[in-house]
Amino acid sequence: MTDTKKIGRPRGFDYDKALTEAMSVFWAKGYDGASLRDLTGAMGITGPSLYAAFGDKRALYLKTIDHYCEADSCAPIVAFETEDEIGAAVRNFLLAVIHMATEHESGAKGCFLASSVVTTVGQVDGVAERVESAIEETEKRLAARFDREIAKGTLPPDFPSRERAALLFDIRQGYMFRGRGGWDAERLRRDVDARVRLVLMH
Amino acid sequence: MTDTKKIGRPRGFDYDKALTEAMSVFWAKGYDGASLRDLTGAMGITGPSLYAAFGDKRALYLKTIDHYCEADSCAPIVAFETEDEIGAAVRNFLLAVIHMATEHESGAKGCFLASSVVTTVGQVDGVAERVESAIEETEKRLAARFDREIAKGTLPPDFPSRERAALLFDIRQGYMFRGRGGWDAERLRRDVDARVRLVLMH
DNA sequence: TATTTTATGTATCAAACGATATATAATTCA
DNA sequence: TGAATTATATATCGTTTGATACATAAAATA
Numbered sequence: 001m002t003d004t005k006k007i008g009r010p011r012g013f014d015y016d017k018a019l020t021e022a023m024s025v026f027w028a029k030g031y032d033g034a035s036l037r038d039l040t041g042a043m044g045i046t047g048p049s050l051y052a053a054f055g056d057k058r059a060l061y062l063k064t065i066d067h068y069c070e071a072d073s074c075a076p077i078v079a080f081e082t083e084d085e086i087g088a089a090v091r092n093f094l095l096a097v098i099h100m101a102t103e104h105e106s107g108a109k110g111c112f113l114a115s116s117v118v119t120t121v122g123q124v125d126g127v128a129e130r131v132e133s134a135i136e137e138t139e140k141r142l143a144a145r146f147d148r149e150i151a152k153g154t155l156p157p158d159f160p161s162r163e164r165a166a167l168l169f170d171i172r173q174g175y176m177f178r179g180r181g182g183w184d185a186e187r188l189r190r191d192v193d194a195r196v197r198l199v200l201m202h
Numbered sequence: 203m204t205d206t207k208k209i210g211r212p213r214g215f216d217y218d219k220a221l222t223e224a225m226s227v228f229w230a231k232g233y234d235g236a237s238l239r240d241l242t243g244a245m246g247i248t249g250p251s252l253y254a255a256f257g258d259k260r261a262l263y264l265k266t267i268d269h270y271c272e273a274d275s276c277a278p279i280v281a282f283e284t285e286d287e288i289g290a291a292v293r294n295f296l297l298a299v300i301h302m303a304t305e306h307e308s309g310a311k312g313c314f315l316a317s318s319v320v321t322t323v324g325q326v327d328g329v330a331e332r333v334e335s336a337i338e339e340t341e342k343r344l345a346a347r348f349d350r351e352i353a354k355g356t357l358p359p360d361f362p363s364r365e366r367a368a369l370l371f372d373i374r375q376g377y378m379f380r381g382r383g384g385w386d387a388e389r390l391r392r393d394v395d396a397r398v399r400l401v402l403m404h
Numbered sequence: 405t406a407t408t409t410t411a412t413g414t415a416t417c418a419a420a421c422g423a424t425a426t427a428t429a430a431t432t433c434a
Numbered sequence: 435t436g437a438a439t440t441a442t443a444t445a446t447c448g449t450t451t452g453a454t455a456c457a458t459a460a461a462a463t464a
Binding site: 028029030031032033109114115116118119120121122123128131132134135160163166167169170171172173174175176177178180181182183191194195198201 | 230231232233234235311316317318320321322323324325330333334336337362365368369371372373374375376377378379380382383384385393396397400403
């Protein structure tokens with residue numbers, strides 16, 4: 001993405017910013033529920049500009065998915081990777097998940113992929129591959145964090161990293177569902193301590 | 203619901219059957235994605251008949267949700283409640299979840315509520331209450347099964363029934379997500395034994 | 405400056421959307 | 435049988451949908 005000047009009239013809007021706005025609309029209203037008028041309104045551009053820059057509705061949708069994945073938008077994983085002490089790391093992961101599941105940034109709760117995109121797997125071409133690879137990459141990153149701990153000696157050599165990474169992932173899904181179902185953060189936090197213990201059990 | 207004969211021309215279709223067909227359409231295509239033409243086509247009735255019997259699109263949607271909940275459609279819970287030995291019960295629950303998540307009956311995978319309805323919580327009035335009460339009732343039933351085991355003496359008196367019920371619930375969500383993401387049953391079954399152990403850990 | 409290239413703004417397209425008016429068919433009740 | 439009641443069938447309503455044709459504006463290039 002070199003910044004060389006291109007000929008022709010330059011864009012009057014920020015590409016990534018518009019993409020983020022589009023994502024918020026898809027997130028809140030779903031793929032079918034998001035009309036082009038919703039999208040252009042939120043993005044601050046007109047129909048022809050949208051089609052020229054992003055393609056049709058489906059192409060825009062896929063671009064928002066890729067944008068979400070690339071932007072490292074999943075705060076819980078980052079929280080899990082950056083905290084050094086493994087117990088605190090698991091705990092921070094869960095707390096970040098709960099925050100995402102209950103606090104709605106940009107009018108949407110939960111995880112864009114887990115709560116919204118996933119429902120369009122059999123419906124919109126190109127979504128299935130993206131969801132599958134997102135799951136796998138997420139689990140790989142979570143497992144790698146456990147492996148690091150094994151290398152440090154904090155966890156035993158036979159600690160089931162991959163299995164516990166999958167468990168963390170599943171717990172995340174549960175919290176997202178409950179958040180959408182109206183449960184507040186305090187209620188979700190009740191089990192955090194017990195879950196940290198279970199996840200690290202050996 | 204007495205079966206007394208009513209005056210006027212009788213219905214030419216089966217009410218519950220039509221409702222089930224409507225549910226399949228909503229399940230596969232989502233609320234916005236399901237057009238009235240899709241619905242009337244699958245239900246085998248015309249537009250006016252649909253409106254006379256079920257009300258508008260939203261009312262029909264809510265009726266399909268209630269129908270799903272009342273029909274005890276969640277096979278995993280039933281599997282968990284009917285098996286006597288608690289280890290096998292947990293195991294059967296997980297296997298039933300995996301089956302639901304991967305095998306698609308009526309063209310849809312997963313759980314109607316968890317995989318489809320939940321995305322319309324902030325979008326369609328009346329959905330939020332139904333999702334919330336469905337979560338609570340599910341967890342109550344799961345916890346009650348653990349409590350029964352405590353009473354039998356198979357689990358210790360301080361076994362955290364509610365917390366482990368919530369864990370089972372969350373694991374369910376994770377499997378549903380992976381199923382939608384394209385994971386096959388065999389792959390999902392890898393962790394079942396380990397998870398049975400974790401769920402019953404004390 | 406003239407040409408080329410790309411982006412924007414207006415205005416609008418055909419198709420599909422959710423929903424209904426009207427007339428007719430089938431039943432119960434008097 | 436005739437009045438009342440409810441379901442069905444046809445046809446169509448006004449909106450909204452996703453998507454574009456066209457003319458214009460703003461930049462680089464020659």
